[in-house]
Amino acid sequence: MKINVILAGIAMSLLLLALPAAASDYTLGVFGNANEDEVINMQDVTYTELIILEYRDKTELSDAKYDDRINMQDVTQIELIILGREKELTILDLADRTVTINKPVEKVVPLFNFEEYLAVEGGEDPFIKIVGWTRAYWEGRRQWIWEKYTEAFPAINEITDVGYIHKGTFSAEKTISLEPDIVIMSKNDYESARDDISRLEQAGIPAICVDYHIQTIEAHTKSTLMLGYVLGKEERAQDLVDFYTEHVDEVYTRIEGIDKPEPEVYIECGYKGTSEYGNTYGNFMWGALIEDCGGMNIAEGVIEKSAQINPEYLLDANPDVIIITGSYWPATSDSMRLGYYADPDESRELLDAFTDRPGWDTLDAVNNNKVYSIHHGLSRHIHDFVAVQYFAKCFYPEEFEDLDPEEDLKEFHELFMPVEYSGVWMLSIVE
Amino acid sequence: MKADELYRKITWRKYVLLLSFAVTCIITLIIDISTGPAQLPILEVFKAIISPGQSDPTTHVIVWIIRLPMALMAISVGASLAIAGAEMQTILDNPLASPYTLGVSSAAGFGAALALVLGVGIIPNAETFLIPLNAFFFSMLACLLIFFISKMKGVSTETMVLAGIALLFMFNSLLALLQYLASEDELQAVVFWLFGSLLKATWPKLGIATSVLLITTPLLLRDAWKLTALRLGDEKAKSLGINVERLRLKAFVWISVLAAAAVCFVGTIGFIGLVGPHIARMFVGEDQRFFLPMSAFAGAALLSAASIGSKVIIPGAIFPIGIVTSFIGVPFFLALILLKRRGFW
Numbered sequence: 184m185k186i187n188v189i190l191a192g193i194a195m196s197l198l199l200l201a202l203p204a205a206a207s208d209y210t211l212g213v214f215g216n217a218n219e220d221e222v223i224n225m226q227d228v229t230y231t232e233l234i235i236l237e238y239r240d241k242t243e244l245s246d247a248k249y250d251d252r253i254n255m256q257d258v259t260q261i262e263l264i265i266l267g268r269e270k271e272l273t274i275l276d277l278a279d280r281t282v283t284i285n286k287p288v289e290k291v292v293p294l295f296n297f298e299e300y301l302a303v304e305g306g307e308d309p310f311i312k313i314v315g316w317t318r319a320y321w322e323g324r325r326q327w328i329w330e331k332y333t334e335a336f337p338a339i340n341e342i343t344d345v346g347y348i349h350k351g352t353f354s355a356e357k358t359i360s361l362e363p364d365i366v367i368m369s370k371n372d373y374e375s376a377r378d379d380i381s382r383l384e385q386a387g388i389p390a391i392c393v394d395y396h397i398q399t400i401e402a403h404t405k406s407t408l409m410l411g412y413v414l415g416k417e418e419r420a421q422d423l424v425d426f427y428t429e430h431v432d433e434v435y436t437r438i439e440g441i442d443k444p445e446p447e448v449y450i451e452c453g454y455k456g457t458s459e460y461g462n463t464y465g466n467f468m469w470g471a472l473i474e475d476c477g478g479m480n481i482a483e484g485v486i487e488k489s490a491q492i493n494p495e496y497l498l499d500a501n502p503d504v505i506i507i508t509g510s511y512w513p514a515t516s517d518s519m520r521l522g523y524y525a526d527p528d529e530s531r532e533l534l535d536a537f538t539d540r541p542g543w544d545t546l547d548a549v550n551n552n553k554v555y556s557i558h559h560g561l562s563r564h565i566h567d568f569v570a571v572q573y574f575a576k577c578f579y580p581e582e583f584e585d586l587d588p589e590e591d592l593k594e595f596h597e598l599f600m601p602v603e604y605s606g607v608w609m610l611s612i613v614e
Numbered sequence: 615m616k617a618d619e620l621y622r623k624i625t626w627r628k629y630v631l632l633l634s635f636a637v638t639c640i641i642t643l644i645i646d647i648s649t650g651p652a653q654l655p656i657l658e659v660f661k662a663i664i665s666p667g668q669s670d671p672t673t674h675v676i677v678w679i680i681r682l683p684m685a686l687m688a689i690s691v692g693a694s695l696a697i698a699g700a701e702m703q704t705i706l707d708n709p710l711a712s713p714y715t716l717g718v719s720s721a722a723g724f725g726a727a728l729a730l731v732l733g734v735g736i737i738p739n740a741e742t743f744l745i746p747l748n749a750f751f752f753s754m755l756a757c758l759l760i761f762f763i764s765k766m767k768g769v770s771t772e773t774m775v776l777a778g779i780a781l782l783f784m785f786n787s788l789l790a791l792l793q794y795l796a797s798e799d800e801l802q803a804v805v806f807w808l809f810g811s812l813l814k815a816t817w818p819k820l821g822i823a824t825s826v827l828l829i830t831t832p833l834l835l836r837d838a839w840k841l842t843a844l845r846l847g848d849e850k851a852k853s854l855g856i857n858v859e860r861l862r863l864k865a866f867v868w869i870s871v872l873a874a875a876a877v878c879f880v881g882t883i884g885f886i887g888l889v890g891p892h893i894a895r896m897f898v899g900e901d902q903r904f905f906l907p908m909s910a911f912a913g914a915a916l917l918s919a920a921s922i923g924s925k926v927i928i929p930g931a932i933f934p935i936g937i938v939t940s941f942i943g944v945p946f947f948l949a950l951i952l953l954k955r956r957g958f959w
Contacts, residue, residue, distance in 0.1 A: 324797045349798055454799045459814060462802070485930030491806075491813065495680045496930040498672050499652035514733035514800060542675030 209404045212275035213412050215247035215261045221408060222421070227261050249273035249283060267415055274413070277394035277406055278370045284389045288364045288413055290314045292345060294353070295369035296393055296406075297321065299565050302599035303410040303420045309601050310339055312414075315361040317353070318344040325560055327511040327522040327606075335602045348372040348379075355379040359386040365413060370394035396563045398471055400431060403565055423565065423599055430568040430591060434575045437582060438477040446503040446578045448478040449548070452489075452559060453507040453519025457536045462489040469508065469562055476574035478504065498542045504577055505548040507537055508559040509610075521558045525607040530556065534612050553577070554612040561608065566595055573609050628904045631897050635911035639689060642918035646685040649922050651930045652676050687815035687880065688921040688935075689914040690824045694876035695883065696890025696913020697827075698869045700906060701834060703891055704841050705862045705869075706771045712888040713873035716778030716866075717756040719882040720785035722874060725752030726881070727792040727804045745807070746819065749878035756781050757870035761863065769859040774866070809934035810881035812921055819879045826875035830868045831910070837861060838902035845900050883936045886913045889943045896950050916943055 210219045217230040219242055233239040234253050245253055247260035248271075263269040273283045292315045293300045301309040321329035333340055343361060346352035348368070353376060358366060366383060370392040373380065380390045391413065393406035404424050411420020450469045455461040464470030465486040473480040481500040482492055509521030509530065519537070520530050534556045538549045548554055555577050561570040572588035588609060596604040647663075648656045654673060662669040662677040669677070698713035706715065713719070725748035728734050734748075763777040793801055834841070840861050843851045848858050873887070890913030891905075898904040916939065923938040 319797070324799075350794065350801075352794075452799070455803065482930070485928065490931055491811075493651055493680075493925065493930055493932050494813070495676045496651035498676055498680075501672075512799065514729075514731060516733070541679040542672065545672045545675065 209401050209408075210244070211408045211412070212244070212277070212405055213264070213409065214244050214249050214273035214275070214281075215257070215264050217242055217245035217247070217261070219244060221404070221424075222417070223261060223264050223412070225265070228258055228265075231258050231261060244275065247273075249281070264412075267417075272412065274391055274409060276370075276391040276409065277402060278373050278392040280392065282389045282391050284365050284391070284413065287415055288312070290361070290363040291365055291367060291414075292316060292358055292361060292363040293367045294345070294348060295320060295372060296367070296395055296564070298600070299393065299395065299407060299410060300367060300414075301601055302423055302565060303407060303416050304414055305416060305419050305599070308336070310336055310342070313339075313342055314363055315343040315345045315358060317347045318342070319347040319350065319352075325510065325522075326513070327524050328560070331523040331602050331605070348376045351375075353379055355382040358383060359388060363388060366390040367410070367413075368392055369396060371396045395565060395567075396468075398468070398475075398563055398567065400428060403427060403567075407565060419599075426595070426598065427565055427568050431571050434476065434568075434571050434583070434586075438575060438579070441477060441579055441582055443579065445477055445479040447481050447500065448473045448504045448506065448578070449481050449492075449497055449500070449502040450506040450508065451492075453509050453533075453537070453556065454512050454515065454559075456515040456517035457540055458517070460491045460494060463492045464489045469506075472562055472567070472570055472574060476571055476578060478574065478578045494540075494542070498545065501546055502548050503551075503553060505537075505546070505554045506574075506577065507534060507554070507556045509533075509556045510559040519556055521556060521607055521610065522560075523602075523606040527607050527610065530607050530610050531612065531614070534610060538612070552611075552613045556610045558608040566592065569595070569608070577611075628898045628901075632904060632908055632911070635897075635908060635915065639911050639915045639918065642915050642922065643685055643689055646688065646918050646922050647677075647681050649925050650676065650681055651925070683815040683817055683820050684812045685918070685921060687812050687820050687823065688917045690820060690827055691812075691876045691880050691883065692886055692890070692914035692917030693910035694823065694827045694872050694913075695887040695917075696894070696909040697831060697834065697906060698873040698876070699887030699913075700891035700894065700909035701841070701865050701869045702887070704844060704902075705865050706775060707845070707847075708771065708775070709892070710888075711775075712884070713869060713877075714882070714884060714887065716760055716774065716870075717781035717785055718753045718870060718873045719877060719884065720782050720789060721752040721756035722749040722877045723804075723808050723882060724785045724789045724792070725749040726807045726878075727789055727796075728752075730803045730807060731792045731796045731800045746878040750874050752785070753874035753877065754870065756785065757867070757874070761866065764863065764866075769862050774862075806934070807881045810883035810936040811932065812880055812924070812935055813932055814880060823875050823879055826872060830872045831906070833868055834865065835903075835906060837865065838906065841865065842900060842902045842905075881936070883917065883939055885936070885939050885943055886917055889947045890916060892947065893950060896954055916946075 209221055211221050213223060215223050215227060217227040230239060231245055231253065234241055234245055241253060247257040260269060269286050271283055272286050273281060275281055289312055291312045293313060294317045297320055345357045346354045366388060368390055373392050383390055393410065394402045395406055407420050407424050411417040449463065450473060451463050452461040463482045463486055465488055466483055467488045470480045470482060481502050486492065507519045509519030511520060511522050512518040517533060517536055520533055534554065538554060543549050557570055557573055561567055569588045569592045572586050572591060576583040576586050576588065592608060593604040648659055658673060659677055662673050666674060666678060695713055702711040702713055702715055703709060726745050729745045729748045759781060760774060760777045764774050767773045793804055796804060840856050843854050843856055844861065851858050891909045893912040894905055894908035898908045920935050920939040920942050923942055924933040924935045927933040
């Protein structure tokens with residue numbers, strides 16, 4: 184008896200020594216992640232046992248069963264999660280909401296961030312669990328992406344549309360009638376859809392928020408890993424996160440080492456074409472990305488989020504680099520065009536037309552041919568690493584000569600996307 | 615003899631007021647041209663205006679392509695909207711009337727949104743003028759509808775107002791439908807068009823808007839006496855030998871063209887058309903010989919001041935001018951109402 188206690192004591196002490204403190208930068212927001220790292224594994228089992236034995240303090244996510252008690256049931260739950268056999272899973276989502284979902288998740292209604300969902304889900308037909316979605320996320324909004332996907336997966340045309348939160352057309356009733364196991368939405372939309380979400384919850388349908396809009400490595404990582412646990416695709420999610428962080432870390436580390444004056448950058452959404460200035464961005468979205476990539480955004484401090492700049496201000500600021508974002512916006516014929524079906528010559532011609540704006544012939548960026556275009560949908564997504572790479576290349580061509588963002592976007596498609604890469608997604612004014 | 619003297623005295627006072635408002639316009643115009651994020655010295659700005667081609671290229675572009683068209687457009691549009699508002703108030707005998715009362719702005723907004731959302735134009739191959747042309751076309755369409763309804767049912771103020779309000783709601787619904795169909799980017803473009811912006815000003819557009827102003831104003835002034843008489847009421851005007859219905863329709867057509875031409879280039883900058891005439895009326899009264907030009911000066915000065923404000927509030931960005939107009943105009947307007955002893959309608 185005594186010996187047993189001593190042995191147990193020794194074993195525990197050894198475990199204590201062997202157990203690393205939370206080694207990772209980001210915490211996976213799933214209850215059961217007792218040691219607050221990026222993954223749920225045997226370490227969490229040990230950690231929870233230590234909490235039960237009062238060798239460790241309770242942590243925020245240690246209550247795996249989410250019943251206000253830490254006991255052996257939590258240990259069992261963690262083990263079930265590791266085996267992928269849990270009946271329920273409690274999540275702390277990106278809007279800091281605690282949500283319990285039933286597992287396995289077989290019917291999903293995604294309302295935003297389809298690319299991330301598909302990348303984590305993977306497989307021959309990554310749409311298989313989707314019983315309803317926001318059709319306008321692609322159709323009309325990113326028409327060419329919609330066409331690309333409907334070409335490869337004609338069946339997605341039949342997926343029920345539940346409306347679009349942004350436009351106030353989201354229907355909670357429609358969603359409830361589809362009886363999904365979970366609704367996945369963007370944190371950005373949560374506030375405006377709060378009432379609808381509470382209706383869903385009353386019908387027993389949980390909704391979780393991901394957040395790619397904030398564009399931090401942390402939020403990207405947490406959102407993706409969370410999707411992995413929800414869909415039971417933990418490994419794929421981890422691979423995706425590794426792929427992403429590897430690419431952005433590479434750029435950010437190198438930028439830190441560059442000792443050159445930061446280039447001044449002007450970025451504009453090429454939606455309105457050449458005759459009128461489109462929106463530029465403050466310390467937000469594209470604007471924030473410029474700063475992250477070692478550029479100086481000339482609209483910083485002038486524009487709050489996104490708005491037109493005074494053309495006079497631009498001419499006076501005389502930026503070193505100009506970036507016009509492109510997509511498929513058919514309403515304006517001279518809008519910047521990029522994407523799956525873009526043609527390089529046509530896109531370059533459109534980009535060139537922007538430099539004919541009054542006074543632009545006096546700008547350094549134009550005279551030095553430092554005018555670029557990038558697809559508007561390459562920000563605020565898990566694939567925004569491509570934008571990070573491309574920006575770094577535009578700002579510091581010599582330091583990043585070896586980088587090939589287009590090649591990496593291709594690889595991203597091969598590894599994670601259900602459709603093949605095609606068209607043009609980034610472009611310089613000179614070939 | 616005494617009455618004659620009194621009349622001359624009053625008239626003289628009105629001329630002075632008119633002149634001082636004209637001077638105010640010129641002053642705001644000069645400040646407007648001198649203001650901008652590039653912070654060019656005023657002397658350099660005037661050198662660039664007087665001897666173009668000799669200043670450095672950036673200054674030249676800033677002054678000639680960006681500042682001048684915008685500043686002059688403010689004057690031209692402000693005057694147009696205020697005149698249109700003044701006459702609309704006169705023919706409808708209603709202090710709440712503005713150029714937009716009879717659906718001009720909602721029709722223009724719908725036309726613009728049609729171009730912005732669907733890329734659909736009324737005249738093909740008119741890229742740069744697609745949006746203004748659409749806006750103009752639809753506001754004229756709205757006016758024509760009211761014109762014919764009035765012709766059929768008799769040109770009373772009630773018929774015109776009711777027909778106008780019906781059209782207003784119809785075009786607003788159509789606009790809402792387009793906004794429903796639009797993607798976020800398109801939606802934002804529509805919303806910003808509706809805010810109004812002088813950034814769209816270019817020399818050709820300025821030329822068109824100003825020509826319309828210069829053509830319609832004398833046409834309206836020609837009927838100045840008759841329009842003044844109209845304010846006495848339909849019966850009295852008729853007894854003075856005026857064909858009230860004809861006058862009303864004629865004035866309505868010129869107002870519509872004037873308002874549509876102004877709105878289609880810069881978007882709906884409301885308010886000016888309502889407040890400009892009221893300011894003018896407080897100073898010079900109903901006599902159209904003074905009331906009409908005074909409205910023009912008041913509107914022009916107000917929009918010009920708003921244009922300065924829109925550049926100064928956030929240097930580098932352009933604050934939507936429609937919002938600034940209200941911020942500047944409302945306190946001024948309220949102060950006038952409070953200070954005025956007699957009635958102002």
